[in-house]
Amino acid sequence: MLNTFNRLLGNDAGIFRRYLGMTLVYGLLCGLSIVSVLPVLASLLANDLPAASRWLIPLVLGVVLCWALRRRVERAGIRVGVAVLQQGRHRLGDHVAQLPVGWFDAHNTARLSHVTAEGMMALAQLPAHVFTPLITGLVTPLVVVAALFALDLRMGLIALLALPLLLAVLVLTARLGQRADDRYHASTAQASQRMVEFAQAQSVLRAFNGEDGGSHFLEQAITDQQQAARRLIHVSAMSVVVNTWAVQAVFATLLGAALLWLGHLVGQPLAPAALVPLVLTLLLLSRFVDPLLEVASYSEVLRGARSQLTTVRELFAVQPMPQAQAPQEPADGSVELHEVSFRYAENQPETLRKICLRVEPGSMTALVGASGSGKTTLMRLIARFFDVSQGSVRVGGVDVRQIGAGRLAAQISQIFQDAYLFQGSIADNIRVGKPDASEAEVLAAAREAGVMEMLERLPEGLDTQVGEGGTRLSGGERQRISIARALIKDAPILLVDEATAALDAENQVAISEALARLRGKRTVIVIAHQLSTVAMADQVVVLDQGQISQQGSPARLAQAPGLYAHFLAQRRAAKGWRIAAQSVSEDSV
Ligand SMILES: Nc1ncnc2c1ncn2[C@@H]1O[C@H](COP(=O)(O)OP(=O)(O)OP(=O)(O)O)[C@@H](O)[C@H]1O
Numbered sequence: 001m002l003n004t005f006n007r008l009l010g011n012d013a014g015i016f017r018r019y020l021g022m023t024l025v026y027g028l029l030c031g032l033s034i035v036s037v038l039p040v041l042a043s044l045l046a047n048d049l050p051a052a053s054r055w056l057i058p059l060v061l062g063v064v065l066c067w068a069l070r071r072r073v074e075r076a077g078i079r080v081g082v083a084v085l086q087q088g089r090h091r092l093g094d095h096v097a098q099l100p101v102g103w104f105d106a107h108n109t110a111r112l113s114h115v116t117a118e119g120m121m122a123l124a125q126l127p128a129h130v131f132t133p134l135i136t137g138l139v140t141p142l143v144v145v146a147a148l149f150a151l152d153l154r155m156g157l158i159a160l161l162a163l164p165l166l167l168a169v170l171v172l173t174a175r176l177g178q179r180a181d182d183r184y185h186a187s188t189a190q191a192s193q194r195m196v197e198f199a200q201a202q203s204v205l206r207a208f209n210g211e212d213g214g215s216h217f218l219e220q221a222i223t224d225q226q227q228a229a230r231r232l233i234h235v236s237a238m239s240v241v242v243n244t245w246a247v248q249a250v251f252a253t254l255l256g257a258a259l260l261w262l263g264h265l266v267g268q269p270l271a272p273a274a275l276v277p278l279v280l281t282l283l284l285l286s287r288f289v290d291p292l293l294e295v296a297s298y299s300e301v302l303r304g305a306r307s308q309l310t311t312v313r314e315l316f317a318v319q320p321m322p323q324a325q326a327p328q329e330p331a332d333g334s335v336e337l338h339e340v341s342f343r344y345a346e347n348q349p350e351t352l353r354k355i356c357l358r359v360e361p362g363s364m365t366a367l368v369g370a371s372g373s374g375k376t377t378l379m380r381l382i383a384r385f386f387d388v389s390q391g392s393v394r395v396g397g398v399d400v401r402q403i404g405a406g407r408l409a410a411q412i413s414q415i416f417q418d419a420y421l422f423q424g425s426i427a428d429n430i431r432v433g434k435p436d437a438s439e440a441e442v443l444a445a446a447r448e449a450g451v452m453e454m455l456e457r458l459p460e461g462l463d464t465q466v467g468e469g470g471t472r473l474s475g476g477e478r479q480r481i482s483i484a485r486a487l488i489k490d491a492p493i494l495l496v497d498e499a500t501a502a503l504d505a506e507n508q509v510a511i512s513e514a515l516a517r518l519r520g521k522r523t524v525i526v527i528a529h530q531l532s533t534v535a536m537a538d539q540v541v542v543l544d545q546g547q548i549s550q551q552g553s554p555a556r557l558a559q560a561p562g563l564y565a566h567f568l569a570q571r572r573a574a575k576g577w578r579i580a581a582q583s584v585s586e587d588s589v
């Protein structure tokens with residue numbers, strides 16, 4: 001826990017250490033002020049007023065010091081909280097920025113956003129509201145136990161033994177609660193994922209599920225969440241009761257021991273020497289149990305925040321991509337895969353097996369293959385979204401692991417299958433590829449990517465707002481803008497994951513033309529779905545279940561029997577079907 005806090009605070013970790021030290025001193029001082037009541041009382045009982053007033057001085061000093069320190073501890077706790085809020089998100093952000101791009105799947109993204117939004121707030125409140133009472137609640141009784149030892153060995157021993165016992169009860173109830181808590185958090189994350197899915201996929205859900213809009217996945221997730229919440233409330237309430245009982249049982253045992261002691265004294269003349277320690281012991285016992293009760297009640301809050309801390313710890317534990325110690329410069333725009341094998345996780349089968357491939361600078365390679373054959377995975381490895389399991393990926397003759405992250409990113413432009421646009425204008429979205437691009441550069445890229453033709457329909461031209469995620473534009477239009485964005489970046493290598501959705505003829509032509517214009521200028525590796533794209537390529541690589549099954553020029557492969565011939569036949573049939581509907585018959589490949 002302390003490590004996670006230190007990690008979150010980074011350079012500000014010193015504030016946290018100072019706060020902890022101050023709280024410990026405060027707890028000790030509170031214990032000592034309680035104990036310093038004893039000599040005052042003892043002197044009073046012995047009728048020694050001068051001694052009582054002498055002892056009163058450290059007591060008053062202790063109380064005043066305690067009071068002053070309390071305020072400083074509170075302020076230090078708040079300072080730590082503020083630092084967690086200010087630094088924590090940055091630290092976590094810096095860390096996840098170094099993680100493999102492939103790490104950002106729906107589950108991890110949901111966890112990250114949950115912990116940065118709610119988690120940081122819960123953690124920021126911990127020092128002032130929970131750590132202070134918990135630490136003082138544990139330190140103060142220790143001082144009281146030491147005093148009890150001085151007064152009566154047996155009482156001291158009982159009180160000392162009670163502390164680990166109490167701690168064991170607290171740990172046990174915390175474990176029980178932790179399980180309920182984990183289930184609750186898992187079901188909450190599931191329910192929010194389902195909620196987003198439900199909202200985003202309304203059109204699909206309604207088309208397939210009619211009136212209720214396919215809400216049963218969401219309903220199930222909410223029912224699970226409610227059940228988990230009920231269980232959590234039940235376990236939390238039970239934990240508080242059990243913890244309080246445990247503290248009170250210890251108190252009862254100590255009182256019982258005091259009673260036995262008293263019983264032992266019955267019948268004897270009650271000399272002040274015997275009476276004084278007894279009174280003092282009873283007084284100490286009542287002071288011993290108060291802070292412990294407080295600990296019992298705060299342990300629940302602490303457990304609640306622990307799951308957030310665990311998430312933060314787990315996020316920090318994800319290893320960033322190893323960075324090259326002495327980064328090398330890629331020499332040209334070539335791409336080479338040498339005996340590359342890759343699996344997404346240890347327990348999963350290999351997605352790619354022993355892939356060997358060389359793409360010359362300025363050439364165009366088309367990847368084709370059935371869905372799930374590993375085309376996108378291969379592209380991800382070139383851009384180092386993940387590291388290969390075996391073999392090596394070389395860009396410009398250098399292993400991608402030996403190229404600095406920024407340098408590799410500058411070497412490669414990418415056009416993804418689902419072009420994501422940011423809220424803003426078309427020009428803003430093109431500029432993502434080169435933030436300082438001039439108006440002329442934006443226009444040139446727009447022209448090259450076939451965005452200009454599309455602009456004629458839009459009265460505001462390049463300043464047209466695209467809506468969140470580009471929802472105000474069609475899929476083909478989005479893809480054209482993403483091509484312009486990739487072109488303006490002017491990187492020697494372009495990776496294209498062509499949209500699978502059948503684009504309308506105009507968009508398809510625009511995209512093909514944009515790719516054709518790049519021939520010879522950039523190294524293009526394209527996951528091709530359109531016949532026109534494949535026909536343009538210098539080489540075609542056919543993937544089948546993670547292996548290269550055919551490789552060669554489109555013309556040569558078209559002659560050979562195999563998967564490529566099958567792919568061609570399929571595409572021609574699809575194209576023929578579409579064109580037949582328009583009463584035209586033409587085939588270019
Ligand atoms: N993030 C991931 N984690 C685990 N497995 C994955 C992941 N992404 C893809 N896979 C698996 O790897 C295999 C290859 O997927 P990939 O996306 O590379 O195929 P593809 O050829 O691009 O398919 P498509 O044409 O449908 O896009 C599939 O079996 C897929 O389930």
Ligand SMILES: [Mg+2]
Pocket residue numbers: 375376377497
């Ligand atoms: Mg794919």
